[in-house]
Amino acid sequence: MTDELFMRRALDLAALGQGTTRPNPMVGCVVVGPAGTIIGEGYHQQYGGPHAEVNALASVEDQDLLRQSRVFVTLEPCSHHGKTPPCADLLIAKGVPEVVVCNDDPNPLVSGRGLNKLRAAGIKVSTGLLATEGRALNKRFFTMQEKKRPYVVLKWAESADGFLAGPHFQPVQISGPQAGLLTHKWRTEEAAILVGTRTALHDNPRLNAREWPGPQPVRITLDKNLSLPPSHHLFDGSQPTLVYTHRHRDARPNLDFITLPPDIAAAPDVLPAVLADLHARGLESVLVEGGPTVVGALLASDLWDEMRVFRSPRRLERGIAAPRVGLRSWRTAENVGEDKLFWFENH
Ligand SMILES: NC(=O)c1ccc[n+]([C@@H]2O[C@H](COP(=O)([O-])OP(=O)(O)OC[C@H]3O[C@@H](n4cnc5c(N)ncnc54)[C@H](OP(=O)(O)O)[C@@H]3O)[C@@H](O)[C@H]2O)c1
Ligand SMILES: [Zn+2]
Known part of the structure; x- marks a missing residue:
């Protein structure tokens, strides 16, 4: 029970790195001294910066106590020289006798190596404590590592009678102000945000987070x-923007045109290639804000991880139909202002 509490604390610390560690995972670490109390804490704060273990071990005032301490860390300690020296070596050098890990490293090239290195040095090692919670926290990182594509969040707002736009693409405000605020928060949480051609044309969206502080997504x-x-x-150069096209146009500051190869451009659905390219660019997640053609293609090819649907109490009577999803399969439903938010997960 107490071990669980220590790991929960490490996960809470990890979460403080939300938005600043990507595409690295969020990692937290807690040092429990011989008296059974926390004597050191740290987390991975910044991409390229020191790892959680380095910060946690450095925060311990009496370094001699490390020889009798247990270290709780939310991800398998690294064993290779990346931007920083291996944390496994640091734990060994400090004489830590026991390490408790939440998630194994998902990268097959390094998975298990950090643990083996620690064990070979005589350190007691266990893994899997609160593994489900750890995977949920780093869902974007695990998806990127395991599926070689960004974590895909589909989002739209529909009327009570199932439309997401009026006839002839006329933009209509469907959801209320609280839903709008939440959407802006979500925009700060994902690395990128994507819309289809017709949404870009008819809605002329800015696709930035104006009503919430945080990093702006790549459009x-x-x-x-x-x-x-x-x-x-979208072309105002105010934030990094990528345009996937069959043609060629020179890049401008904050605006890149990516010409798809002819064989891909000829395919009816270019989205798998777009996601692969986003992955290659290190973008770990994408919020897809429509329209229904793009969303429908991602649903049909099962290239999605979460779906967030606002259902408004107002009716439109006619217009463009929202994608049909079994509204009974939602994981959670909650009221957001006047709207109902249905949240789905793809398992
Ligand atoms: N209520 C909401 O939450 C919400 C959100 C977003 C949009 N909307 C509404 O939705 C309407 C637009 O929806 P829409 O479905 O007509 O348009 P859309 O999905 O925004 O864009 C469709 C176009 O994007 C390109 N495209 C989309 N998916 C593709 C794929 N898989 N592969 C290749 N190309 C693809 C195609 O362009 P080409 O034809 O050039 O090949 C296609 O015609 C607008 O009225 C907008 O207001 C509502
Ligand atoms: Zn490390």
């Missing part, structure tokens, strides 16, 4: 024939 749209008006907000 992404599809524009096969480069037909979107250059005066649209």
Whole structure:
């Protein structure tokens, strides 16, 4: 029970790195001294910065106590020289007798190596404590490592009668202000945000987080024939933007045009190639804000991880239909202002 509490504390610390460690995982670490109390804490704060173990061990005032301490860490300690020296070596050098790990490293090239190194040095090692919670915390990182694509969050707002836009693509405000605020928060939580060509054209979205503090996502749209008006907000250079196209256009500051190879461009669905390219760019997650064509393609090819649907109490009577999903399969449903938010997970 107490071990669980220590690991929970380590997970809470890890979560403080949300948004600043990506595409690295969030990692937390707690040092429990011989008296059974926490004598040191740390977390991975910044991509490229010191790992959680380094910060936690350094925070212990009496370094001699490390020889009688137990270290709780949320991810398998690294064993290779990356941007920083291996944490496994540090734990060994400090004489730590026991290490408790939450999640094994998902990278098959390094998985188990850190643990083996510790065990070979005579350190008592156990893994899997609160593993489910650890995977949930680092869902984006694990998806990126295991599926070689970003974590995909689908999001839209629909009317009570199942429409997400009026007839003839006329933009209508469907969800209320609280849903809008939450959407802006979500935009700070994902590395990228994607919309289809028609949404970019008709809604002219800014795709930034104006109503919530935090990092701005990379904006992404599809524009096969480069037909979107250059005066649209997406092309204003205010934040990094990627446009996937069949044509060629020179890059401008904060605006890149990515020409898809002819064989991919000819395919009916270019999204798998787009996701693979985002993965290659180290973008660990993408919030997909429609429209229904893009969302439908991702649903059909099972390239999604979460779906967040706002259902408004108001009716539209006619318009563009929202993707049909079994609303009974939601994991949670909650009220957000006047709207109902249904949250789905793809298992
Ligand atoms: N209520 C909401 O939450 C919400 C959110 C977003 C949008 N909307 C509404 O949705 C409407 C637009 O939806 P929509 O479905 O017509 O358009 P969309 O999904 O935004 O864009 C469709 C276009 O994007 C390209 N595209 C999409 N998926 C593709 C794929 N898998 N492979 C290749 N190309 C792909 C195609 O362009 P090409 O034709 O050039 O090949 C396609 O015609 C707008 O009225 C907007 O207001 C509502
Ligand atoms: Zn490390």
